[in-house]
Amino acid sequence: MEKLFGVEMNVLASVLFGGVVAILLIVLFMALRNRILLKLALRNIPRRKAQTVLIIVGLMLSTTIIMSALAIGDSISSSIRTVVLDVLGETDVRLRSPILARFGDDYLDSSLVERVRGEVAGDSRVDGVMPLIREQLPVLNEATSKTVAATFVVGFDVDSLGGFDGLKNIDGNQADLRSLQDGQTIINRSLSDSLDAGVGDVVTLVAPSGRSQYTVVEIVESKGIAGGDGDTRASALLPVSALQRVLGREGQYNLIEVSIQGGLRVDEQVSEDFAEELQLAFIDGDAAESIFRAFKNPVIVEALQAKLDNGGGASAGPFSSNSLEELVAELEKDSQSDEFKIAVTNTITLAIVAGVIEEIGDPELAQSLLVPMSQLVVLQVDAIKNRGLDLAELVGTEITLIFSIFGSFSIIVGLLLIFLVFVMLAASRMTEMGIIRAVGTKRRHLVQMFTYEGIVYSIGAAALGAVLGIIASVALVQIMAGVISDSDDFRFTYSVTLQSILVAFSLGLVITAVTVVISAYRVSKLNIVVAIRGLGQEFVSDETPGAGRRVKTALRWLGGPLTYAVDTWRLKRSGRGIGLRIVVFLVWVLAVGQGFLSLAASEETTEVPMGAVVGQAIGYWLIIFFWKLFKLVQPWLAAGWPLIPVGLVLALTGMHPEKGIEGLASNNAALWSVGVTLMIIGVGLGMRRILDRRGYREEFQKRVSMTFIGLAMLVFWGLPFTALDGLRGELDGGVEMFLLSGVSLVAAAVWVVMHNAEVIVWLVSKMVGPTGNLRPVVKMAIAYPMAARFRTGLTLAMFSLVIFTLMIFAILSNLGNAIEDEPDLVSGGFDIRAAIDPELPIDDANAVIAASGGELSVSDFTVIASQAKLWVEAREDGAENLTFKGARIIASDGNWLANNNFKLTHWDPEYGSTPAEIWASVATDPTLAVVAGNIVVTDDFGGGPPTEGTTFRMDGIDGDLKGEIERVEITIRPPIGQGGAGNAVRRTVIGVLDQFADVFEFGEADIYMNPGVLDQISNKPVPFDSYKFVVADPSRVGEVTRLLETAFIDHGMTARATEQDIADNQAQNNAFNQLFQGFMGLGLLVGVASLGVVSFRAVVERRQSIGMMRALGFKGRMIQIQFLMESGVVAVLGSILGIGLGTLIGWNIFNSIRADADAVTFVIPWLNVTIIVLVAVVFSLLNTLLPARQASRITPSEALRY
Amino acid sequence: MRSGPIISASGVTKTYRSRDVVVEALKNVSFEVTPGEMVAVMGPSGSGKTTLLNCMSGLDAIDSGDVSIAGQLLRTMSDDALSDYRASSMGFVFQAYNLLPVLSAQENVELPLVLAGHSQKVARARAAEKLDLVGLGDRTDHLPAELSGGQQQRVAIARALANDPAIVWADEPTGNLDSTNASEVMDLLVRLNKEHRQTFVLVTHSGAVGAVTDRIVRMSDGEIIDNGTARSGGAADSASGGASASPGAHGDSPGNPDESEN
Known part of the structure; x- marks a missing residue:
């Protein structure tokens, strides 16, 4: 990865590492000035080797988690980058016809190729220009009757190979592209595998003009011009002249690729600059000038500025960035600049501007822009490799971010563990420290002493943690790679950068060292007398x-x-x-x-x-x-009541402006929540004060007030997310809310438990009490944790937090199974979806099947339905938003309309009350339409209000209010350049499809209609190019899918079984979930380690007591059971809290998702939960077993000596 | 009283090894205690007194020789059987009191009772009784850290006596106490020995302590140099002990254990 949290990794690594070195130097300097402290500190380290190892293990876990998150991000980035480099090969910049012209013909004449060559001639940055034809066409091997319906067939210019000749054949030698003749083809490994075709075999290419045969002369790696794209790798290479002939495109190309000097990975800035310069050369200056002048219209500038202020300039990623901001800035100048030209060629920006102009509602203005806009770009120049690499980077960064957010729980737990380790370390040296203080050292000397010792541990821990993080991430990536290895398009490989290692090491060291210093400060506050007497009481605070x-x-x-x-x-x-x-x-x-x-x-x-x-x-x-x-x-805050006004101000500040005080309310969920929490604490502390005045016992005051605080916080943080919307408005909150709510809930629950521990003690002793032999053991197993409540509470909190996170994740990863349970939600009952090449339309599907020969017959199908798709623009009549935006008509034949069983969320009762009745109305009346679920706006998701974006959205139907609708009308027109303005049609929307319906069509705004609409909108015939099949024998779906592709090879049919797609999707999700769960498991390690550390220390600390207990007659086994019981109670209690709170938050998250997506089901994954809890408890006990056995083996006489 | 010995050791040897240093803590020691007897083991530091106590009471294993308690050979008893025996028939008092810091005075005394299988109710009553006996009936709910040294030692004694053990082992029971507190504790032990006829084995430096016992066993360099004779040398002892503080004085004092401490 190159960036983390928006900071360059190089900078982050050098700053962090530099900081670490600086800190170490300062500490070293201070240490050398006062060597006696250094000696005291360092001599403690080798004194107890086992303890030192334990401390380092406890301290390293945060680093391990950071390292793993970074390495997984690195691996994902690098794996995607590999695909990008494979697919693009030497191509750095790609030129194609402008998007506006692509609705018609996207082929370029050779004169344009010559112009490009002329532009780059003498440019030392360029080492090759290659005109290409790349089309997806069916290719078959008649000998094996295997087909690949959408093979990338690439025609390349043999004379333009300079700069593009890095392709290797599968034997690892340079591929011989130059001697490729007519009638020959070079195929890539992927196509060779799919067709079972080798060198010398003949393959058949199916084109609109008919079939043609080619002899395979070489098989090359699936890279570069033979790399296909990210989805389909199968490619066949032909001499461009041969392909031109087959396609009837003599002298034409559809792509021009440019390679920049410097091999596969070139300097991104160089290719970016080059692409921009080249783009300028292919912008029509006159068109740009008229657009500039039109845009200078104050009304437009103002409207664009308003759009920008509303966040319209936000760019989301490498493939959806827009340049609205630059455009608006350029419009302030008097004449158009190169920057303006570049900004205005961004297609997304252009679409936004077109929308804005439409909103202004000046048809003359809009009309006057149509011509220059369509002439503006002669050739679209795209620095395609940069954007692919940026995407790789983005995905890796996003994944690291997600892992970091979830990992931060584990890191918090890891830090608590460090704190715990040091507090206990101090406790075990109480007497020693008391004496050191007694002989005259200052408190800060104690801090220094502990810091020196801690820094040494921290260095060891950060180094070991980084190593273990690498090992853990290697293991996780291996597991993940194993799960997704069945696809040859994407290989998940391990990668980690030096920067990541440095960042993980430094960050781990810094947070560990800071925690150490804080712990040391806390520890230094000992009372000398208490310390020397070894009473082991917790610490005393400074006098205020x-x-x-x-x-x-x-x-x-x-x-x-x-x-x-x-x-x-x-x-x-x-x-x-x-x-x-x-x-x-x-x-x-x-x-x-x-x-x-x-x-x-x-x-x-x-x-x-x-x-x-x-x-x-x-x-x-x-x-x-x-x-x-x-x-x-x-001190005033501690009294309690001042927290109430402070909290109130914070809460008010956090409220939504609609509900709160204007000018103060800033719509911030975190502020609101923290404010309310402070108020709760304030009220609780106030209660305590009142109870104190009334003369109640201190213990009672504490229990009542603390229980109140804990319970109130549990209720507040556990409320459904929308429960308080009426009071505070709907608030914005990011990931910090997730962290805050988790930590707050766990803290509150532990708070309640620890202040009511007597109840648990009573319960436990009631349960085990009567069995005589265990009674003294139970008594001791409870007495120790109760005596050190701070330590016990901390351990319990750590354990609960870990289980809590795992629980939420287990629940979230099991949501969405509804599709698996009910695939018809997605498929509408059709088993197979197929698409054909629109240029190779099917007249009569039944006839093709009948003619295909033995294996497939018409009786294999109960339904064969067809659909045509047409890109259009649509808008809702009478709604605020009057802009026409992109949409897609899916015109379906009677078979589809009569046989689909998709669910509807909304329907117009005038036309029917069941989906079947609604579809029947659409079938008979061409003025009716059903829209896809994502067109309707919902509260939570659904892509924001209809005024945003370039995709058609509707306001008139409330997506959250499911049920009946009434006469909602939309207007649909062909896109600019397709048909005249008179072709616009009006349609009545009589139904809305369920969110999941037809998701594999990947439509952003689909409108389902009777095919009668096509003739009205389009000037030319629209072919039916989508087919849906219901197979008579469901067990044959897979086989029939393959047979269909063969039967319809002359139409370039690609067919997919929906169930298979669902399964593939699920498998991908599962793979990610596994990776994630493995990562979260590292957190479990922290929880388990914490119990181990606590037990281990307890054995050391309680040596003498153990001796005394043995002298009193405790058997070795009883001591062992006592230790196991102490850990067991914490582990079990922590599991219960974690599961309970995790389920609560999981349920809340589920409800907020369900508000948008009906089909999501809530399942408590009992199997997962059982495994998590078993692993947690068993490993904790195993981890305690060692110290417990050690304790039981202490001979009493030895223990009593000291 | 002069029936068979309750504690009997013959030819006991115990060696400690740490790295290359070998310490012979007990060299062929033979030693007997009759029931109801109060024996003091005295000798200079490092002479093996505590080791003898640990080995006799079964807290530590011996290298060779035999130790039997009430006729039972310790080396034939398993660790569990020994634990049970300690719980039912032995009490321990140590120089450092060794109360369990997380339990209150009452709970500390209850523990051996619970361990011996008494019900919670019985344990509570008996513990309260024993605390009364040592004069701490009003401090039952205090944690050890909230008690003075003398009070802690008296709780430890109450705990040692909780099960009315046949034998009470005490290792320097007055070592951490000032003379007033020391004499009070000793008076208490003597009184208990007289009233309940329990066997007491005390390890001590203090001639004052030795003076009030039935017999003094002297050790030096891991060997018993004088097995003592019953009630033989109270006065001689105090003279040889030399440094001890006014043994006669507290021998005569009323030794009121109920007197609370400052």
Whole structure:
């Protein structure tokens, strides 16, 4: 990958790694100044080797997860990139006829080829120009009667191979393209495999003009000009003259490909610049000039500006970017520039502008633009390889992002684990630390000591974590590759970049080290006396300074570096060493100064590392200041009630402007939720205060108020997503909401449990209590976790969070099975979908089948239906949105209309109340239509309001309000350049198809009609080119599908079994789910590790107690059971919480999806859940077994010695 | 009283090895205690006193020789049988008290009772009774960390006596206490020994402690150099102990265990 979170990986890697080196150097410098602390710290490391290993394992998991996410993204990017490079070969830029002309004839004359050659002549960047014909045509091997209905047949110019001759044959030698003769063909590996054809065999090409035979002279790799496309790789190469003859296209081509110097991967900027220059050469200057002048119309500029302000300029990806913003900027100039020309040739931008002009409603203006717009582009120049590589990059980045979001739960758990490890490490050294403090070291020395030790662990952990992350991702990619290996078009291969490794290592090290420092700070707050006595109580907090002092501190730190300087000056007067402080001060002042200077000059800092330093310096100042500010108000906040107004302000700020206070409400779900949560906490703390005044016991106050907070948070965060829409409006929220809600729910649940642990204790002892032998064991197994509630709560939270994430994912990956359960939702009851070459139409399908010979007969089918498709433009009558937008008519014959069993979500009762009645009305009345589900706008998904985009959408039917509709009318017209304006027709929409109906047609806006419409709209006959079959014997669908392709080879039929497609789809989803679940499993590792760490430490800490218990008569086995029970209770309780909360959130997510897609079903995947829980609990227990056995083997006399 | 010995050891050897250092902690030790006897084991640091106690009580395994308790050979007993035996018939008091920090005083005393299979109700009543006995009836709900050293040691004694064991082993029971607290604890032990006729084996440095026992066994360098005779040398001992603080004084004191500590 080249970018992560919008930052170049190179920059990210160097900044992060540089930061790590800097941190290490600073720490090293400090350590060397006070070596005794370093010695104290480092000597602890080899003292207990097993413990050191355990700590490193605990610390490395975050890095492992980051590394895996990055490596999986890398692998996906690189796998797609491989496909792109395979398919495009040396082609970097592709030229074709402009999109507006393509409705007619997309062939180019050789004069254009010569013009292109002329333009690039002498351009040192170019190493080849190749005119081509590329068509998808049926090819068959009559000897084996195997066919490939949509083979890419490529006619290339033997004399233009310069720059394109990298193709290899399957023996690995250079392919001999130059000596290809008439009557010969070179086929690629994919076609050779499909046809079972080898060198010397004869293959037959089916073209509108008839069949022609070619001898295979060589078989080449499926790459470059023989690479097909991403979907179909089968290709056959012919001399272009031969193909021109067969197609009746003498002297014509349909593609011109340009190769840039530099082999397969060329500099992206070079090819981008080249493509842009070449594009300029093929723009009609006069047309551009008239468009520019027309666009300068203030009404248009204003409308475009408005469009831009509404987010119309957003570009979504390499294949859908638009240049509206540039266009609008260019319109401010007096004359058209090259930038304007480039901007206006972007087809998506052009479509948006056309829509805007239509909305203005000036038919004269629209008319005046028609001609120049259709003449503007002579040749469309496309830097196609760049865009393919960008797509690879985008997909990899997106996947990494998804993995990071889900992985962040595991990372959070990993960080909690680090914290836990260090708190326990400190607890085990309490006495030692107390003594160190007693002899006069400062608190910060303790922090330093722990930091040194922690950094050493962190380095080891980050390195080991990166290695393990690579191993884990290799394993995951292998599994995934195994699942999808059946397709030869896409091979999932492992890849990881050095940048990713550096980023993972550095990021892992930084977050680990930061957590270590925070833990060290927490640990340093020990009470010397408590520590020395070894009472093992949790930590004591600082005494809160008075309000006056807090105000003073906060004000002092407004000064930032100045305050630091003053402190340094004072230190100097007291005669202490200040060298380091002066250095820090100078660096700080310089950095902040530069930061302000560059802010003042409002220059963009181009050098990122320097900018980062400046940012850090100012950031450090701000952090200190805000920290002190927080400290200033913290004691008041802790009292509880002030949280209520603070929360209220936040919640109000988060509300939707429609519901909230204007000017304040900013439509932010996170703010709203955090605000409400703060209010809940405020109320809870207030309750405690009231109970305190009333004189209730402290324990009771705590339990009541904390239980209230926990329960209220559970209710709030567990509500269905739309439950509060009436109150706060529909809010925007991103992935952060997912994280927030997960963490909040788990925290709240653990909160409730830990403050009511007595209930659980009572339950457990009731359950196991009566069995006499275990009673003392149960007593001890409960007493220890209850005595260290902080630790227990933390472990429980970690475990629950892991199970919670796995549970949600298990539920989400099992949604959508409705299609599998009921394939008719998608197929409408038709078993096979087939498409033919429109230029090879079928007169009578039955006759073709009858004539095809033995294997296939008309009686094999119960229904044969046909459809014609026509691209049109449509708009809804009487709706706000009056723009004509792209749509597709699917004109179906009587067989289709009478036999499909698609579901309808809306129907007009005037024409029928069942789908069959509605379809019957469409069959008899050509003025009626049924529209696809995605044309109707719904609340949640469905692609936004009809005014956005270039695709036809309807306002008049409420997608969320299913049922009856009444007289909704639309107008349909042929696209620009096809038929006259008089061909527009009006249709009444009498039904809306279900969301899933016909999804394999991949239509964006399909309108189903009686074929009578075709003659009205189109000037030329529209062939029926889609066929649907219902097979008499369902068990023969697969076989019949293959037979159909052969029988209809003269029509270029490609046939697909819908059930197979559904299964393939499902298999792909499953493969991704498996990859994902494997990745999430890494989180489980963290949870399991946490219990292991806790048990292991417990054994060490409780050595003496164990000895005493043995002396009291506890058997070794009883000790072992006690330890297992302690972990078991946490694991089981964590599983219950995780499953419960995961199901709750899963249910909420399901409901919000179902609002849009009816067919989704909610299934609790019990098998998955059982496996997850079993794995979690069993592994946790296994992980505890070792320490437990160790504990049980401690001889009492030895344990009691210390 | 002078029936067969309740504790009997003959030819016991115990060696500790760590890296290349070999320490012979017990060298061919033979030793007997009669039922109801209160025996003090004394000797300089490192002479093997604690090892002797650990080996006699079955907390540690021996290399050779035989130890039998109430006629039963320890080496023929499994670890589980030994655990059961400890739970029902032995009590332990240690210098560092070794209360379980997560249990209250009451629960600490209940634990051996529960372990011996008594019902929760019985355990509660008996524990309260024992805590009363050691004068801590008002501190039952306190955690060990909330008690003073002397109080903790008295809880430990209550715990050791919970099951009315035949034998109580005490390793430096007064080692961590000041003289007042020490004498109170010793008075308590003596009183219990007198009243309940339980056998006590005490390991101690303190001549004052030795002075109040029935017999003093002296060890040096892993060997018993003097098996002592019953009630033979209270005075002689206190003289040889030298450093001990006014043994006579607290021998005469009323030794009121109910007196709470400051």
